[in-house]
Amino acid sequence: MAAGLRGRRPPWALLPLALAGLTIAYPWMGGGPFWTRQIILIAVLALTVSGLNLSFGYAGELALGQVAMYAAGAYVSGYFAVHGHHELLFGVLAGAAGALVVGIASGVPGLRLGGWSLGMVSFFLVLLLPDILATFSKQTGGYTGLIGITPAHLFGHKLTPHGFYVATIVIAVVWLAVLRNLVSSRHGASFLVLRQSPVLAASLGIPVYRMKLTAYALGAIPAGIAGALFAYLNLFLDPATFAFDAAIAILAASVLGGSASVYGAVFGAIVMQLGPLRSTGFQHYALVVYGGFLVLSGILLSQGVAGIIRPLLGRLVPSSRTSTVAAPAAVADRAEPAPRVPGDVLEVQGVTKRFGGVVALDEVSLRAEPGKITALIGPNGSGKTTLLNIVSGFYGPSAGTIRLGGDDLHGRAPHAIARMGVARTFQTPLIPVSLTTAEVVATGRYRRVGVSMLSSVLRLPAYWRARREDGEEAARALARVGIPERRDQQAASLPLGTRRLVEVARALAGGPRVLLFDEVASGLDEGDLAHLSDIMRAIRDAGATIVLVEHNFGLVLDLADQIYVLVNGQLLTSGSPDEIAAHPAVLEQYLGVKRSAPEAGARGQPDGRTR
Amino acid sequence: MTTVWAGLSVGAIYVLVALGYNIVFITAGTFNFANANLIMVGVFIAYWGLVQVGLPVFVVFLVAGAGVLLVAGAEERVAFRPVKHHDGHLVTSVGAATLITGVVQLIWGADALQVPFIAKNNPTSVLGGRVVPVELWLIGLALVGAFGLHALLRWTMVGLASLAASEDREAASLRGVNTRWLGLGGFALSGALAGVIGPFVGPKTFAFAGLAIALALKGFVAMAMGGFGSISGCVVGGFVTGLVEALTARWVGGTYEDLTVFALLLVILMVRPTGLLGERTERII
Numbered sequence: 001m002a003a004g005l006r007g008r009r010p011p012w013a014l015l016p017l018a019l020a021g022l023t024i025a026y027p028w029m030g031g032g033p034f035w036t037r038q039i040i041l042i043a044v045l046a047l048t049v050s051g052l053n054l055s056f057g058y059a060g061e062l063a064l065g066q067v068a069m070y071a072a073g074a075y076v077s078g079y080f081a082v083h084g085h086h087e088l089l090f091g092v093l094a095g096a097a098g099a100l101v102v103g104i105a106s107g108v109p110g111l112r113l114g115g116w117s118l119g120m121v122s123f124f125l126v127l128l129l130p131d132i133l134a135t136f137s138k139q140t141g142g143y144t145g146l147i148g149i150t151p152a153h154l155f156g157h158k159l160t161p162h163g164f165y166v167a168t169i170v171i172a173v174v175w176l177a178v179l180r181n182l183v184s185s186r187h188g189a190s191f192l193v194l195r196q197s198p199v200l201a202a203s204l205g206i207p208v209y210r211m212k213l214t215a216y217a218l219g220a221i222p223a224g225i226a227g228a229l230f231a232y233l234n235l236f237l238d239p240a241t242f243a244f245d246a247a248i249a250i251l252a253a254s255v256l257g258g259s260a261s262v263y264g265a266v267f268g269a270i271v272m273q274l275g276p277l278r279s280t281g282f283q284h285y286a287l288v289v290y291g292g293f294l295v296l297s298g299i300l301l302s303q304g305v306a307g308i309i310r311p312l313l314g315r316l317v318p319s320s321r322t323s324t325v326a327a328p329a330a331v332a333d334r335a336e337p338a339p340r341v342p343g344d345v346l347e348v349q350g351v352t353k354r355f356g357g358v359v360a361l362d363e364v365s366l367r368a369e370p371g372k373i374t375a376l377i378g379p380n381g382s383g384k385t386t387l388l389n390i391v392s393g394f395y396g397p398s399a400g401t402i403r404l405g406g407d408d409l410h411g412r413a414p415h416a417i418a419r420m421g422v423a424r425t426f427q428t429p430l431i432p433v434s435l436t437t438a439e440v441v442a443t444g445r446y447r448r449v450g451v452s453m454l455s456s457v458l459r460l461p462a463y464w465r466a467r468r469e470d471g472e473e474a475a476r477a478l479a480r481v482g483i484p485e486r487r488d489q490q491a492a493s494l495p496l497g498t499r500r501l502v503e504v505a506r507a508l509a510g511g512p513r514v515l516l517f518d519e520v521a522s523g524l525d526e527g528d529l530a531h532l533s534d535i536m537r538a539i540r541d542a543g544a545t546i547v548l549v550e551h552n553f554g555l556v557l558d559l560a561d562q563i564y565v566l567v568n569g570q571l572l573t574s575g576s577p578d579e580i581a582a583h584p585a586v587l588e589q590y591l592g593v594k595r596s597a598p599e600a601g602a603r604g605q606p607d608g609r610t611r
Numbered sequence: 612m613t614t615v616w617a618g619l620s621v622g623a624i625y626v627l628v629a630l631g632y633n634i635v636f637i638t639a640g641t642f643n644f645a646n647a648n649l650i651m652v653g654v655f656i657a658y659w660g661l662v663q664v665g666l667p668v669f670v671v672f673l674v675a676g677a678g679v680l681l682v683a684g685a686e687e688r689v690a691f692r693p694v695k696h697h698d699g700h701l702v703t704s705v706g707a708a709t710l711i712t713g714v715v716q717l718i719w720g721a722d723a724l725q726v727p728f729i730a731k732n733n734p735t736s737v738l739g740g741r742v743v744p745v746e747l748w749l750i751g752l753a754l755v756g757a758f759g760l761h762a763l764l765r766w767t768m769v770g771l772a773s774l775a776a777s778e779d780r781e782a783a784s785l786r787g788v789n790t791r792w793l794g795l796g797g798f799a800l801s802g803a804l805a806g807v808i809g810p811f812v813g814p815k816t817f818a819f820a821g822l823a824i825a826l827a828l829k830g831f832v833a834m835a836m837g838g839f840g841s842i843s844g845c846v847v848g849g850f851v852t853g854l855v856e857a858l859t860a861r862w863v864g865g866t867y868e869d870l871t872v873f874a875l876l877l878v879i880l881m882v883r884p885t886g887l888l889g890e891r892t893e894r895i896i
Binding site for chain 1: 644689705706707708709712714716821824835873877878881884885
């Protein structure tokens with residue numbers, strides 16, 4: 001944290017720390033046992049909720065069984081406490097470890113399928129809890145609950161109630177700081193990319209499955225810590241505490257505070273703890289209220305309360321969020337010569353792809369060279385995008401080889417291929433929400449330069465260096481595509497033409513060995529198109545290998561050095577723009593210009609999407 | 612054999628839950644977490660009609676079918692339609708499920724209520740195992756329901772439109788399929804099914820507010836085992852789940868039945884995440 005003070009940090013950025021200090025001092029300011037207990041319960045709930053925020057809010061995987069992780073932490077530390085291990089830090093670590101084990105064990109299979117499967121697998125844990133407790137009734141007390149937990153000790157000394165209070169708040173604050181450092185780093189940006197689109201994440205070199213598992217398993221840790229703290233607070237564990245209602249209350253608190261936020265967890269926990277959870281009369285209507293609230297909030301704010309507050313806050317106090325990239329030291333705006341983008345030769349040989357009985361690609365070969373724009377054209381359904389997806393690794397080819405420079409791309413996972421230097425754009429730009437343009441562009445660098453999570457959490461030099469370089473590289477790439485002034489704007493709300501440029505800049509940021517542009521011109525007006533053409537020429541002249549998949553025949557003739565024409569999954573012909581423009585079969589197939597009468601009408605529809 | 616019958620009849624309920632999931636999955640392209648809660652409402656309406664008011668049997672079916680149809684329709688309009696992104700459905704459908712459970716609990720309390728069967732329910736012996744008629748009815752209903760849904764999907768225009776929409780909603784709507792009405796219709800159909808089977812499920816499970824959670828999870832296991840969107844898959848998945856559960860309870864012990872089903876789910880997800888009869892569609896972008 002200390003290193004963070006180096007920057008131009010506005011004074012209110014320390015507000016959370018000040019609040020934490022005040023909270024710690026509360027017992028000495030006349031706080032009685034009732035309220036200190038309430039505050040501990042808030043801290044416990046906030047910890048649990050913050051874990052759900054990490055997996056659901058940031059990585060987009062709804063873990064309905066967060067309460068099971070909480071229970072795991074409580075019972076593991078409770079078991080040790082009953083058996084004479086009453087050191088608080090040991091209990092907390094044991095609880096965290098117990099929850100982590102449950103998280104990994106349920107996450108590994110749960111994440112195999114997307115969407116609901118993780119939610120259901122983890123929710124199943126809630127249903128199983130009574131059975132598990134009964135099975136190990138000797139250790140857990142079964143249905144009647146676990147009794148005989150001794151009060152916590154710290155470094156061998158028994159903690160006073162005040163001491164336990166302070167220890168709890170400090171632990172909660174430390175975890176929230178860890179979480180804050182994590183999500184305000186490039187790992188947080190990676191989670192948001194993942195939430196937006198796993199396909200995009202993979203194409204940026206982020207290993208999707210491992211990243212999801214990481215978020216989910218990390219999210220179990222604070223729940224385990226919370227469980228341990230709760231065990232030491234209550235000194236008795238009742239299985240009914242960890243039931244369905246609690247699972248829903250945790251979800252409601254997360255949504256209430258805004259799932260994609262750190263401090264939102266505290267806000268949600270305060271409201272839930274002081275409101276519904278404390279009043280016994282409420283219990284009757286709890287499910288109705290929670291249910292109604294979840295439906296309503298799901299409709300109103302897909303981003304949670306923080307999604308509404310943050311833009312407002314952003315207007316009041318600029319950059320209320322810590323940026324994942326550093327502001328560049330004004331290097332980018334100077335008219336320095338653009339650095340080279342050294343490309344490699346992409347060689348596709350005899351690639352065939354079958355979807356069931358359909359042959360989408362039949363023995364297609366092409367070669368894209370550095371310093372050249374290689375275009376791939378053909379009517380809808382001719383296999384252009386399929387070929388692009390094979391090169392990117394999203395589909396495995398049924399036959400054939402793909403090589404980049406000296407490396408074989410065949411059979412590798414998409415994120416591995418991205419890391420080898422294959423960068424791409426998408427037909428519909430994939431831009432994660434709630435990131436600035438510079439941050440989005442910087443995600444393009446993640447595949448090349450890695451920073452460990454530990455460095456980010458502890459803010460080690462590697463983190464600061466990467467953050468600075470991310471900012472500089474993003475600024476350079478944005479300058480190259482001519483939109484340096486968009487740096488700090490929300491990328492997702494830019495107009496289509498600009499978002500395409502952001503995608504091009506993102507592809508450039510990682511030092512790509514080959515650039516795949518997928519229908520980069522569709523939906524652009526004349527002005528945007530001319531601008532984009534200039535940029536592509538400039539990138540080519542800087543030495544890049546560019547593969548352009550396009551419908552726009554005019555643009556391709558104008559821009560490309562080498563053109564490959566695909567029809568029905570087969571390579572019809574290839575050649576220079578002049579050769580292609582004069583090729584009778586291309587004109588017939590692609591422009592609907594008929595040649596001599598006998599051959600006409602032999603094959604499908606002309607494509608109407610040319611200019 | 613008694614255990615087998617018990618397993619098959621419980622499995623039949625899971626098949627019916629999974630059918631409801633699949634109807635919505637195919638027509639509306641989303642997962643309705645609250646489907647089991649709809650069945651629970653059907654069970655409670657059956658209790659209300661048969662015990663509390665003493666309505667004639669056919670009226671009970673009518674009220675249950677129509678009532679749950681309306682609940683499901685309302686759920687689609689309120690909790691699904693306004694939410695654009697499918698991620699949002701995760702929260703709203705859990706919310707709808709919680710809301711339904713909460714309302715049911717407010718009306719009928721938290722205790723388990725016994726629902727009488729509409730006909731005589733004396734145990735008989737079939738193929739060397741004791742079985743009560745309602746269990747045979749459930750097994751029959753699951754098979755008829757699955758076959759009916761299969762027929763609907765394959766042999767009617769609406770069904771074919773649904774299959775088209777489940778492949779690619781945009782393409783289907785460009786071909787003139789009204790995907791919004793299809794979604795609402797799917798919810799309504801799954802609701803009607805959930806209501807009508809209430810008088811059969813109730814005598815087997817009792818009417819209680821905790822019913823939905825167990826059904827939701829086991830129905831999900833059935834669907835995951837069979838493969839998302841596969842009708843024959845959820846028949847196989849449901850019956851296998853029921854059998855595994857009943858056999859475990861009989862030979863290992865009651866506390867292990869859910870654990871075994873859970874282990875089964877984990878194995879399926881690890882070994883064959885697309886389900887036994889499901890196919891993965893490879894197109895991503």
